[in-house]
Amino acid sequence: MEQDPLAVLEAVRHRSPAVRPLVPDESVWPGVADPETLRDQLLDWLSQYANAGTRRTYAYALGLPITWIDPAAAPERPGPPAAPPGPLHDLAWFRFCARRALDPRDATAGHVKAWLHALDAAGAQRRTRQRMLSTLSALYGHLAETGAVAANPAALNRARLGLSSSARESSPTVRLTxxxxxxxxxxxxxxxxxxxxxxxxxxxxxxxxxxxxxxxxxxxxxxxxxxxxxxxxxxxxxxxxxxxxxxxxxxxxxxxxxxxxxxxxxxxxxxxxxxxxxxxxxxxxxxxxxxxxxxxxxxxxxxxxxxxxxxxxxxxxxxxxxxxxxxxxxxxxxxxxxxxxxxxxxxxxxxxxxxxxxxxxxxxxxxxxxxxxxxxxxxxxxxxxxxxxxxx
Missing domain, CATH: 1.10.443.10 (Intergrase catalytic core)
Known part of the structure; x- marks a missing residue:
């Protein structure tokens, strides 16, 4: 059976980051020549957040395996199978890049805007797109500071995109009495x-x-x-x-x-x-x-x-x-x-x-x-x- 080219972007159980090197014959990150280096750069960014829940949330939102940062986050246990991936699963940023064989460090503002339009077309609400863009901007801000990228491609004019912080909608959260x-x-x-x-x-x-x-x-x-x-x-x-x-x-x-x-x-x-x-x-x-x-x-x-x-x-x-x-x-x-x-x-x-x-x-x-x-x-x-x- 042909190996899924996005295997590196899916959670792999029973293995911890310390013993799972990303070698070409085991896992492939399309478009990335040095997946180990990129992985270390991403983990360096995530390590800045003291709250483990924040690290897991950001990793999940970007399409990274949760087991990279928390090997115990998805333990094997008896019970019903996990829910199928949601409609935005393949549009997590790193999966979006991988399907285009694009090294995320080579992404431009044009790629980010194309990603946002794809999210919109898939039904992502404005609040979701605001949150995902903010996460991406925080990541690239760090990569720019450390010299991994030349500039932050997610530093976009949010007002023109209809994603400015002042563009607030009523909360979809149910109001409980x-x-x-x-x-x-x-x-x-x-x-x-x-x-x-x-x-x-x-x-x-x-x-x-x-x-x-x-x-x-x-x-x-x-x-x-x-x-x-x-x-x-x-x-x-x-x-x-x-x-x-x-x-x-x-x-x-x-x-x-x-x-x-x-x-x-x-x-x-x-x-x-x-x-x-x-x-x-x-x-x-x-x-x-x-x-x-x-x-x-x-x-x-x-x-x-x-x-x-x-x-x-x-x-x-x-x-x-x-x-x-x-x-x-x-x-x-x-x-x-x-x-x-x-x-x-x-x-x-x-x-x-x-x-x-x-x-x-x-x-x-x-x-x-x-x-x-x-x-x-x-x-x-x-x-x-x-x-x-x-x-x-």
């Missing part, structure tokens, strides 16, 4: 786990903890990156230290809702694991242990939690009718912001809570001014608690 968030919490608690009855309580408590943490406005990448050591007390309050975009940390205050859900989950997890210190008070003894883990103690992936949340929404009953298939982690982050503002929270507090670094008043927010009174978390939790119980 406080009542719907409560329905998700109740659904998580009663989610059926017929295949593992002995672990049913653990899995239900984990599901509730995931939803409760997402009601704090966390990004999904921030949630999966949390360790138990990130939970501690400051100023008399319990917080989680979250690693956000740009490698910046922020403190997120735990609501009673999130604290109780997390305590119940960690206590049950420790009980089943035989840990001597079942709960946690102050800084935990479980250094390096993921906050939300698989049954074997590994770190859950974003796909794991996305799938879990969609399953929770599907079982949430009438409150989620018509929107269950549109519920995803960012929808809960979106809900945090909208509910907080509806409850008259100060917008500066909300921006600080969710780590919106693009807002000048938040980007350089003085951590010394952060306190329990300067977070909208309790307002959002109170709105969820006050929401009427969904119809059975």
């Amino acid at each position: 406080a009542e719907q968030l409560k329905a998700l919490l109740l659904s998580a608690a009663r989610l059926p786990y017929s295949r593992s009855p002995r672990l049913a309580r653990l899995y239900a408590l984990r599901a509730v903890a995931v939803v409760a943490l997402l009601t704090l406005g966390l990004r999904i990448s921030e949630l999966v990156g949390l360790d138990r050591d990130d939970l501690y007390r400051t100023g008399g309050d319990e917080v989680v230290r979250v690693l956000g975009k740009g490698g910046l940390h922020r403190e997120v205050y735990l609501t009673d809702l999130a604290r109780e859900a997390l305590t119940a989950y960690l206590t049950e997890r420790d009980r089943l694991g035989g840990t001597a210190a079942p709960a946690r008070r102050g800084r935990t003894l479980a250094g390096g242990s993921p906050m939300i883990s698989t049954r074997d103690g590994g770190r859950c992936s974003r796909v794991d939690l996305y799938t879990l949340l969609r399953r929770i929404a599907t079982h949430a009953g009438p409150a989620l009718d018509g929107v269950a298939d549109r519920v995803h982690p960012h929808a809960l982050r979106h809900a945090y912001v909208t509910i907080a503002l509806e409850q008259d929270a100060r917008i500066q507090h909300v921006q600080a809570d969710v780590g919106h670094a693009t807002i000048a008043t938040t980007e350089h927010y003085d951590r010394g001014l952060r306190s329990r009174a300067s977070t909208a978390a309790d307002l959002v939790a109170a709105a969820i608690a006050a929401a009427p119980d969904p119809a059975p």
